[in-house]
Amino acid sequence: MAKLICKCGEKLWNGETPNDIELVVYTDKEWSNIIKDDILKSWEIPNPQYDVWRCPKCERIYIFKDGMDKAYKIYKLEE
Numbered sequence: 001m002a003k004l005i006c007k008c009g010e011k012l013w014n015g016e017t018p019n020d021i022e023l024v025v026y027t028d029k030e031w032s033n034i035i036k037d038d039i040l041k042s043w044e045i046p047n048p049q050y051d052v053w054r055c056p057k058c059e060r061i062y063i064f065k066d067g068m069d070k071a072y073k074i075y076k077l078e079e
Helices: 028-035
Strands: 003-005 011-013 050-054 061-065 073-075
Touching: none
Parallel strands: none
Antiparallel strands: 003 011, 050 061, 061 073
C-alpha cells in the first residue's frame, strides 16, 4: 500500500483493490512470453516489470521500478 501526492495536488493511493490508480502494463513481448505456453490461471501471471500509476485528475503517468519509492519517470499530457 503506497501513497503519492501528484504534481497537480491530487492524493493517489493504491490501498483499495481494485482501484483506478494502478495500471497493469506489459510490453507486447512480455505478454507474448507469458501466454506462449498455455492458458494461465490468474495467480500464475507474473507481476509487470514496472508499477504504473495514473492520476485521475490530470492524467499524469508515474512509472516506478521494483524496489524504488520514487517515480522513475513521469509523463504529462501535452494537450
